[in-house]
Amino acid sequence: MASTSSGDESLRLCMFDLRRGQTEGQELDKILFFHPADLDFSTQLSVIGLSEGLITFTRLFSPEAACEVIEAERHSHVFYEAEPDIWMVMVVEKNKETGAIWRIDALRRVLKEVHSLFVMFHGSIRALIEIEPTGGLTRSQLYPFITDYLSSKPFSPNLAHGIFILFPSFNTFNITNCQHFKSGLALKTAAVVNCSNLFVGKKLQLPNFRETLRERGTVKMLTLARDTALEVQSLVQVLDSCAGNLRCHSMVLFQDLLVSTTLSADDTVNLFTFAVMRLTSQALSSGASSWSYLRKGTGSSEVSSRSTSAPLDSLHSGSGGNHMHNVIRPLQNDKWTKGKDGFLMTDIWGLETGGSPDSAIPTVWLQQTQERVYLLAYQYKRLTLLLLMPTTSIVNGDLSVSAVKQQFIEDASLRVLKIEEKISRGWGGENAYHVKGYRYLVVDNDMEVSRASPSGKVTTLAKETLLALNKLREEVDVEKSRAKRQEKDLEICIRAKNNAWVIARVTRGKELYMALEKASDTLLDAADAVGTFSNRYCSGAFLMG
Amino acid sequence: MMTSDSSSSPSSSGTEFADPNPSTDPGTNSERVQSQLESMNLSEPSEVSDGSHTDYGGGDDDDDDPAEEEVASANGNEGGVSNGLAGTSGDEEIEASSRAEHPVEMEAGEEPPSPTSSGYDGERGSSGGATSTDKADDASETEIREANVDGDTASQHEAAWLPGKRxxxxxxxxVSWRKRKKHFFVLSNSGKPIYSRYGDEHKLAGFSATLQAIISFVENGGDRVNLVKAGKHQVVFLVKGPIYLVCISCTDETYEYLRGQLDLLYGQMILILTKSIDRCFEKNAKFDMTPLLGGTEAVFSSLVHSFSWNPATFLHAYTCLPLPYALRQATGTILQEVCASGVLFALLMCRHKVISLAGAQKASLHPDDLLLLSNFVMTSESFSPICLPRYNAQAFLHAYVHFFDDDTYVMLLTTRSEAFYHLKDCRIRIEAVLLKSNILSTVQRSIAEGGMRVEDLPIDRLLRKKPSSTPNPESLTDVSVGTGGPFGLWHFMYRSIYLDQYVSSEFSPPVTSHRQQKSLYRAYQKLYASMHDKGLGPHKTQYRRDENYTLLCWVTPDFELYAAFDPLADKAMAIKICNQVCQRVKDVENEVFLQGASPFSW
Known part of the structure; x- marks a missing residue:
């Protein structure tokens, strides 16, 4: 019998390499990561065996796209081929009572996100395996990384939704109870009472239907007044030349909103995701309180070693293989603090005092330029600046990091102060992007940017409305995936059983999702409402037919 | 005839032994899946015969579902060696050969197919009569579409769909098998093949075992697999006791509908064998069901075919032949009299449309049973034991079927196996009534005239004259023959909830080719699935526009309306038209629906 193991069945997440362990008796070698790590190997292998079997099976009929999802009565198995032959599979338990209703695409985006972040810090998995073919290095990096990601609070950066950081439990709060808390005040109370992260009562909280009006893997932008925009622009120019002749990349955030970036869209999304998880002012301040499920109460921020070390590693690479590798855990909680000079510090990459001073500075891998860069983060109040310098410049001895920091403080700190003030003055708070009467999500797929109603407002929607919208998004996902190469032009307005209108509009790489709960509205009223919204907030991108 | 020159028959659809594509090895692929599952020591697919036995029974060999560029090109590329067994019937031969002999494999003890059923040539959709659309209707998904042939040529339309295995x-x-757009498999829980839409079941034993392994692997984990998605493909599973049904499809159909199709396929099997088949598996897990289904391929292929043209397969409602109210009443009266004499159900039908039906007191007929029954009757014997899966899946009924002409037939169902002569007598009484009131010729006229047409919708004068609110003045001139109904209305379906019946308009330009019609039905199916989500309960209204259609749907406690418009149709005008359609249906409801006498109202 397969999965008879005890423990939490609500989530299994694994990564395996189809090019490994193809001979009998060597099957364990396939496994690069498995959560929960303490699950017995036969169960781990049965999850991977089924996945592998179906990948092969589906390729018989669909050679160009293998298995993407298995829907069973009690579980969904979500597949993501992160790199050629390197697969991630997430098995989640369905449970209507606890609100475990999700969109497969939203779950797949979780897999995509964790892989993209991993690559940003460690490079591609295939490259790691090639460096060290036993897979020990890969496993020893993957286990803590993904475990840290899963134990993030809240379950992963709510990119577009600052309110979740203020009321982190909101999305984890029991749904049936949530129905009773219609007012924001009640929600706050609930949040305090039920302060927790993605592990609630040992259950992982995945992006369920309540998050249907948000899009993981996109960036949320701050809209700037013209004069502020000009000042930001000149700041960016200063940042560009912080390292003398070498061009630096930079990214500026206000709270968890993007102000500016000089990176490509993909790199921006990854770095933005990380910044919102760990670096922004809110991420730092939330770190003060401790509510990680995985942490064992003692105040140590170490996740228990059992759950982070790779159990297979000792098995395969002989004694002490694990300790041979310098394991870096970039997503570790509570590891960043703000220094006196305004720069953020961490010991994740080592202690600055030990060895070469620059070896302790965080580095990330940029996809666009295919180069490794130093990551410097500076924070002033709600403004966070990320400065990215090519590592080669430092290694060659052209520059020292401290010199760059000094240069930055001299050239930019005053501008930063002014910009922070200006933005703060014009900032409408977390409800700045609320549009009265609408609950919406706009996604621009080309730019990887989204904007949505504030979460606090979305919670006022009835559960039926959110479920209907979630289902509608699922239908649109199917249409989009079938259309793949062609541009899809689609408009769907549904009046649900509870009389709410749920609306989807897809056109030229842009998507709009909306819920309107005015019961008296007719179809034409609803269409007009979308038209008005589109004209006012989306430059008329979503003309209604 | 042995063909060794692969280039000489590029269009012959796959009679190859050899896999022309050396880069993949599907045989071992299939084995690999199993070994991947097996290597985990968690599943033990039962041994299966390595069926190399070829059992070719019919000359019916037209190309089937793929009907798309993919397979056309695949066939073109395929070299391989023809095995010669098939007699390599080319496309021209298809019609002749399968008309000449019923494409059903005969088993010992089976009755010969009724002469009327071989005359059956694609009773299709809601259109009737000898119009050109009728011919378009007959060209179906199953016709051959060569890459170099325009899919809409007249000759294509001549190639009627024919029942039977391909x-x-x-x-x-x-390769051609793997590229078929929609596969259906039925297998036993020990992995023995029972039915495959394409290919010889015996040769698919290994594949069947793979399917069984997947299902039981998930079952062993305390779960039940429903769906696997990969790119455009969906693999849908349905477990019915010891019988497993699987559909592998890359058609743009919803999971819900594909699962519904498997359910109907299972129902058709039960209709033929009753659910007592379960007991055979209880006694012997390796029980081979195929002989029991021998000779019924035409029934299944016809049912599968109906998934792409018959809205009853997803609306779960039946449709009536339009008839004057008085005539339908007259037939209803005699049918009811017959029922009073110990007949369980009496149905007078024309093709798949109901003229009238009656049932013994308290016996009610589910629309799905009606669908399966008429599908069975039109493709097989005329007096046979059948089972109505929705009525009583355990028991056989006896169906007496008599065709009055090519289209119109009566079905009398009874629980008594010795009732043949009584039923025959009932039929004579019914026939007398039909002759007396001249109903058969009215039926023929109704077929010729067809049903409701969007062009005939009476347009509110105000709507016509009122300056359109749309910025597009052309929408007014659109009201003309050749572009469907008023204001871009192309088609509609109206389902009466409490009558369990639907009426749909005839296909009008521009929805004329079978391909367009199938595509419209698929759009409707999606709309239907979207509106009837199980968890959320039915939505009330839906407006959906994409590149192909503007669709509107209303679900009310009394009726459901599905309407298709030009994608550029004006929203406000479309809503008004829908209201008029509903009004129009109500005006003619006595003619298009079977009222009152329906057993469902009891």
Missing amino acids: HVDEDDAS
Whole structure:
């Protein structure tokens, strides 16, 4: 019998390499990561065996796209081929009572996100395996990384939704109870009472239907007044030349909103995701309180070693293989603090005092330029600046990091102060992007940017409305995936059983999702409402037919 | 005839042994899946015969579902060696050969197919009569579409869909087999093949075992697999006791509908064998069901075919032949009299449309049973034991079927196996009534005239004259023959909830080719699935526009309306038109619906 193991069945997440362990008796070698790590190997292998079997099976009929999802009565198995032959599979338990209703695409985006972040810090998995073919290095990096990601609070950066950081439990709060808390005040109370992260009562909280009006893997932008925009622009120019002749990349955030970036869209999304998880002012301040499920109460921020070390590693690479590798855990909680000079510090990459001073500075891998860069983060109040310098410049001895920091403080700190003030003055708070009467999500797929109603407002929607919208998004996902190469032009307005209108509009790489709960509205009223919204907030991108 | 020159028959659809594509090895692929599952020591697919036995029974060999560029090109590329068994019937031969002989494999003890059923040539959709659309109707998904032939040529339309099994010579090692757009498999829980839409079941034993392994692997984990998605493909599973049904499809159909199709396929099987088949598996897990289904391929292929043209397969409602109210009453009266004499159900039908029906007191007929029954009757024997899966899945009924002409037939169902002569007597009484009131010629006229047409919708004068609110003045001139109904209305379906019946308009330009019609039905199916989500309960209204259609749907406690418009149709005008359609249906409801006498109202 397969999965008879005890423990939490609500989530299994694994990564395996189809090019490994193809001979009998060597099957364990396939496994690069498995959560929960303490699950017995036969169960781990049965999850991977089924996945592998179906990948092969589906390729018989669909050679160009293998298995993407298995829907069973009690579980969904979500597949993501992160790199050629390197697969991630997430098995989640369905449970209507606890609100475990999700969109497969939203779950797949979780897999995509964790892989993209991993690559940003460690490079591609295939490259790691090639460096060290036993897979020990890969496993020893993957286990803590993904475990840290899963134990993030809240379950992963709510990119577009600052309110979740203020009321982190909101999305984890029991749904049936949530129905009773219609007012924001009640929600706050609930949040305090039920302060927790993605592990609630040992259950992982995945992006369920309540998050249907948000899009993981996109960036949320701050809209700037013209004069502020000009000042930001000149700041960016200063940042560009912080390292003398070498061009630096930079990214500026206000709270968890993007102000500016000089990176490509993909790199921006990854770095933005990380910044919102760990670096922004809110991420730092939330770190003060401790509510990680995985942490064992003692105040140590170490996740228990059992759950982070790779159990297979000792098995395969002989004694002490694990300790041979310098394991870096970039997503570790509570590891960043703000220094006196305004720069953020961490010991994740080592202690600055030990060895070469620059070896302790965080580095990330940029996809666009295919180069490794130093990551410097500076924070002033709600403004966070990320400065990215090519590592080669430092290694060659052209520059020292401290010199760059000094240069930055001299050239930019005053501008930063002014910009922070200006933005703060014009900032409408977390409800700045609320549009009265609408609950919406706009996604621009080309730019990887989204904007949505504030979460606090979305919670006022009835559960039926959110479920209907979630289902509608699922239908649109199917249409989009079938259309793949062609541009899809689609408009769907549904009046649900509870009389709410749920609306989807897809056109030229842009998507709009909306819920309107005015019961008296007719179809034409609803269409007009979308038209008005589109004209006012989306430059008329979503003309209604 | 042995063909060794692969280039000489590029269009012959796959009679190859050899896999022309050396880069993949499907045979071992299939084995690999199993070994991947097996290597985990968690599943033990039962041994299966390595069926190399070729059992070719019919000359019916037209190309089937793929009907798309993919397979056309695949066939073109395929070299391989023809095995010669098929007699390599080319496309021209298809019609002749399968008209000449019923494409059903005969088993000992089976009755010969009724002469009327071989005359059956694609009773299709809601259109009737000898119009050109009728011919378009007959060209179906199953016709051959060569890459170099325009899909809409007249000659294509001549190639009527014919029941029977296709491509028996294929198996999972054939590229063409793997590229079929929609597969259906039925297997036993020990992995024995029972039915495959394409290919010889015996040769698919290994593949069947793989399917069984997947299902039981998930079952062993305390779960039940429903769906696997991969790119455009969906693999849908349905477990019915010891019988497993699987559909592998890359058609743009919803999971819900594909699962519904498997359910109907299972129902058709039960209709033929009753659910007592379960007991055979209880006694012997390795029980081989195929002989029991011998000779019924035409029934299944016809049912599968109906998934792409018959809205009853997803609306779960039946449709009536339009008839004057008085005539339908007259037929209803005699049918009810017959029922009073110990007949359980009496149905007078024309093709798949109901003229009238009656049932013994308290006996009610589910629309799905009606669908399966008429599908069975039109493709097989005329007096046979059948089972109505929705009525009583355990028991056989006896169906007496008599065709009055090519289209119109009566079905009398009874629980008594010795009732043949009584039923025959009932039929004579019914026939007398039909002759007396001249109903058969009215039926023929109704077929010729067809049903409701969007062009005939009476347009509110105000709507016509009122300056359109749309910025597009052309929408007014659109009201003309050749572009469907008023204001871009192309088609509609109206389902009466409490009558369990639907009425749909005839296809009008521009929805004329079978391909367009099938595509419209698929759009409706999606709309239907979207509106009837199980968890959320039915939505009330839906407006959906994409590149192909503007669709509107209303679900009310009394009726459901599905309407298709030009994608550029004006929203406000479309809503008004829908209201008029509903009004129009109500005006003619006595003619298009069977009222009152329906057993469902009891």
